[in-house]
Amino acid sequence: MPFRYIVAFCFVAPLIGVMAMEGGTYGASVMQEGYANHATIAFCAGIVAFLATLLLTREFRVFRFDWLRARPAPLPSDRVWILATASLVAMALFTLFVSGGINVVLRTVGRGDFRSALGDTGALSYLILKYYSPAILAYLALIYSRRPWYDAMIPLAVPAIVVALIALSFGFKSGVVLAFLPAVVVYFWRVSGWLLVPLSGAALGGIALGYRFFDGLSDPMVILGRLFYRLTVLQGDVAWKIWDLHLRGEDLPGYLSQLPAIFGDRVFTLVTGIDRSMQLDWVLTHFGLLTTYLSGYPINIIMAGHNNTATIFSEGVLLGGLSGVLAISVLAGLLTAALYRFIDVCLSRHRYVEASLASSYFVFALMAWLLGGGITAILHISILVGLVTGYFLLKFIEGRRLDASAEIYAT
Secondary structure, rough: OHHHHHHHHHHHHHHHHHHHHHHOOOEEEOOOEEOOHHHHHHHHHHHHHHHHHHHHHHHHHOOOOOOOOOOOOOOOHHHHHHHHEEEEEHHHHHHHOOOOHHHHOOOOOOHHHHHHHHHHHHHHHHHHHHHHHHHHHHHHHHOOOOOHHHHHHHHHHHHHHHHHHHHHHOOOOOHHHHHHHHHHHHHHOOHHHHHHHHHHHHHHHHHHHHHHHHHHOHHHHHHHHHHEEEHHHHHHHHHHHHHHHOOOOOOOOOOOOHHHHHHHHHHHHHHHOOOOEEEEEEEEOOHHHHHHHHHHHHHHHHHHOOOOOOOOHHHHHHHHHHHHHHHHHHHHHHHHHHHHHHHHHHHHHHHHHHHHHHHHHHHHHHHHHHOOOHHHHHOOHHOOOHHHHHHHHHHHHOOOOOHHHHHHHOO
């Protein structure tokens, strides 16, 4: 099933990047060539701790979620389809014309300039991108999943196109693929591994189209080369760098200073007294900015919006060297096992609203954390807002109430 392969990718791709850096590859994120420093061994130790945690939680059935009652499987209806599609169209109009994403699609404004200038519309725009629209598409995919795939394609086509437009308006090359991923995860939940090849091919093809559309690249070999470099070296070079700083005994900032940022920047400023005008302090207390700073970038470039990919390995190193790597890996294993079990239980008990939101959380929170690091990726206040409001939105679209007698539908 896609869930497992996506989690594997989150560890294998950075590992290849770390190994490449130890082999002397140039890391663009850290602006230097790599060399051997045992980062691969440390990274592999983290992977072993992660896998051991997964196996132990499964063996001892740590996560059960018995409190989730079963219910009848929601069936497709004209009302649900109309409400879902109308909601998506409204979101697309907001991101395209209120937030200004149409200028990104037409390429009259740079995607970086668009994101940095979102202002007051930014919070809602990102909730639409990461939770509302992907979760609605995932919910529609689930309620049509009992039909043959060729019967489900037509009613899913229009919502999928609208979700793609929303994703394109932000200018992320992988945006459309990520927007579709929650739906893919739940729709193909119980499909065997043979489907990995066509799904992976479709995902790579979608990202390649993003390179062609936003970067103007046309040579397939150039696109594939950049894509492979982005998915491997640029996923691992910062992790290699942070480990190298630790190995050389550099004085790294404390990890606990990153935690207040989970409440959002406004609360963070109220609690700590640090605001954006205090640029160095601001950078040192935000994980993504900090790892970019440790990679060698000047503060003015970082504050302008440049951000590197660091992975949870870097977070573990800042937490406490190799011990920190093992601790973060165990935490990642627990969270991954819990989320996998939760989605599995929700699907078996026909809790499609909860499964759709959990799948979106998997892609835009857990996966983002595994690849990018920073505990705020899984605990930020905006995530709670997205999940709660997304739940009520999907319940409104679903439009029905069920009682405890639904337990007879448990499978």
